[in-house]
Amino acid sequence: xxxxxxxxxxxxxxxxxxxxxxxxxxxxxxxxxxxxxxxxxxxxxxxxxxxxxxxxxxxxxxxxxxxxxxxxxxxxxxxxxxxx
Numbered sequence: 001x002x003x004x005x006x007x008x009x010x011x012x013x014x015x016x017x018x019x020x021x022x023x024x025x026x027x028x029x030x031x032x033x034x035x036x037x038x039x040x041x042x043x044x045x046x047x048x049x050x051x052x053x054x055x056x057x058x059x060x061x062x063x064x065x066x067x068x069x070x071x072x073x074x075x076x077x078x079x080x081x082x083x084x
Contacts, residue, residue, distance in 0.1 A: 013075035024078040028067075032059045033078050036067050052079065 014034055024033060036057035046052035046068065053076070055067045067081035 011075045015072050015075050015077040020078055024080050026080070027082045028059075028065060030078075032061075032063065032065065033067055033081050035059045036065045036081065037069070037076065037078070040067075056084070 014037060016030065021030060024030070028036075036059055037055060039060075040055040040057040042056065044054040044056075046054055049070075051071050053069050053071065055069060056064070057067065058064055064084045065081055066084050068079040069076040070079055071077075
């Protein structure tokens with residue numbers, strides 16, 4: 001997995017469970033979050049949390065979104081997201 005600020009990341013999975021699914025999908029659907037993650041070309045370091053990244057991307061429907069992700073061992077875990 002790459003952790004380069006501004007560059008695309010390579011990872012194997014998106015981690016979902018009841019807790020992050022409930023929280024992350026308050027403003028976006030799980031499908032929109034996943035679309036934005038897979039389409040993201042740039043990843044940015046979170047200003048407060050070193051194990052998190054910010055992704056600015058688009059859904060398949062063209063919605064511009066920001067998604068906050070936590071880096072986990074072999075993937076990413078969505079924390080929250082919203083339309084920009």
